[in-house]
Amino acid sequence: MFVPRKFAETDPAALDWLLAHDAFATLVSSVDGEPFASHIPVLCRRDGERTCFEGHVARANPQWQQLAGQTALLIVHGPHAYVSPSWYPDPAQSVPTWNYAVAHVYGRSEVYEDAPRLQALVAKLSAKYESAIGSGWRFPEAAPDTVHELRGIVGFRLEATRIEVKYKLNQHHPEAKVRSAAAALAAQRGDDAAAVGALMLDRLARRTGATP
Numbered sequence: 257m258f259v260p261r262k263f264a265e266t267d268p269a270a271l272d273w274l275l276a277h278d279a280f281a282t283l284v285s286s287v288d289g290e291p292f293a294s295h296i297p298v299l300c301r302r303d304g305e306r307t308c309f310e311g312h313v314a315r316a317n318p319q320w321q322q323l324a325g326q327t328a329l330l331i332v333h334g335p336h337a338y339v340s341p342s343w344y345p346d347p348a349q350s351v352p353t354w355n356y357a358v359a360h361v362y363g364r365s366e367v368y369e370d371a372p373r374l375q376a377l378v379a380k381l382s383a384k385y386e387s388a389i390g391s392g393w394r395f396p397e398a399a400p401d402t403v404h405e406l407r408g409i410v411g412f413r414l415e416a417t418r419i420e421v422k423y424k425l426n427q428h429h430p431e432a433k434v435r436s437a438a439a440a441l442a443a444q445r446g447d448d449a450a451a452v453g454a455l456m457l458d459r460l461a462r463r464t465g466a467t468p
Contacts, residue, residue, distance in 0.1 A: 362419075371406055
């Protein structure tokens with residue numbers, strides 16, 4: 257990923273924010289010499305300097321069969337939004353752009369098929385998202401007769417060897433332009449526009465010491 261220095265994020269909290277915003281990631285690897293992608297929820301765990309991701313794919317998905325040992329790419333998607341020149345104080349001197357936040361995680365992969373490990377993974381994933389919607393449903397306790405369905409998935413673990421986090425949020429623009437565009441984004445429909453506007457103000461505050 258091309259990451260100009262002004263848009264690079266080195267604080268682990270930037271990746272944490274992206275994962276909290278949306279942990280439905282894209283796993284990219286090679287299958288028979290061609291790029292192949294799967295879209296899956298992931299869990300992230302840190303152990304000192306090590307950052308590991310875990311998830312699962314369908315057993316029928318050919319990606320897992322060639323994943324082990326590969327250097328794979330996991331893309332963590334953040335909010336994104338179009339920014340119109342009309343939102344700046346000087347629209348005749350401005351151009352349209354797209355602001356966004358994203359992370360690319362590269363790492364060596366392993367796959368696993370043993371039932372206890374798969375059960376633990378599904379239990380953690382379901383607990384995370386059931387808790388988020390206020391549900392007490394838990395796996396496998398709430399559905400013990402479905403444990404056999406674990407045979408239909410294969411787990412993977414990716415230990416990060418390189419993490420690139422990019423927040424493209426008008427950091428190279430003067431304060432007046434950032435504030436004007438952020439205010440316009442806040443007035444747009446959709447959560448992404450509001451999130452991008454808020455991130456723009458947050459990065460502006462870090463740059464200038466101003467109030468977001």
